[in-house]
Amino acid sequence: MGAELSEGAARFLRPVRHGNAFEETIERLLQNIKLGVLAAGDKLPPERELADLLGVSRATLREALAELQKAGYVEVQRGRYGGTYVSQGRPPESGKLPDPGPDEVEDVLIFRGVLEPAAASLAAKARLSPSQRRHLLDTLAEVAGAPADAYRRKDARFHVAIAEISGSPSLVAAVADARARVSDLLDRIPLLEPNLEHSNRQHQKIVEAILRGDHEEAFRASEDHLQGTASLLHGFLGTSRADGESPGA
Known part of the structure; x- marks a missing residue:
């Protein structure tokens, strides 16, 4: 059942x-x-x-x-x-996923980079109810304890949970859409154990800033976290810009 x-x-x-x-x-x-x-x-x-x-x-x-x-x-x-x-098991991928172009990667990362730090900042400004605090901490614990094959789904759920605190269904929908596009890109690169550990520490930092109401630190911590994801995607997918800069997401 x-x-x-x-x-x-x-x-x-x-x-x-x-x-x-x-x-x-x-x-x-x-x-x-x-x-x-x-x-x-x-x-x-x-x-x-x-x-x-x-x-x-x-x-x-x-x-x-x-x-x-x-x-x-x-x-x-x-x-x-x-x-x-x-279904309990994820369907096998039908062959290698096609490589995205640099413009597609950049568009996804810029869009996410605008939305998620703002969502984290809004969450820190909100007056959290006990159930909201519990939900945020529960999703944090779930991603931290997730096995490799479930990590990215739990990671996505955690980021959407932050947006939920804003109280704006439109923002939640936008973050969910952006995160789904990021997940499609992440499915093209390997999971790296050190990166997962680093991500979990960054998640903790974001949550701590939200819970103490430090909206500026929540924004910065979210930006730092997204920058790491952007670097991995650019590196593995070979989509870095000619000037070597990332889109800041």
């Missing part, structure tokens, strides 16, 4: 834009799975409720879920605990 979808996770299942309802439904669900918002073993809401959350017809939702099931991202269980669940 998998876990029921939490109220917090349900908030990320915002309506699609209806330009291409089927494709955007798949994109929205995959984004949440890759971010770890929909974690392995989570049970999706009933069909009618999920369709309402996404703002699509039940027929469109069924088609999207059928394709995700074929691809191995979700599975259907029958019986007493029946329903649609996020």
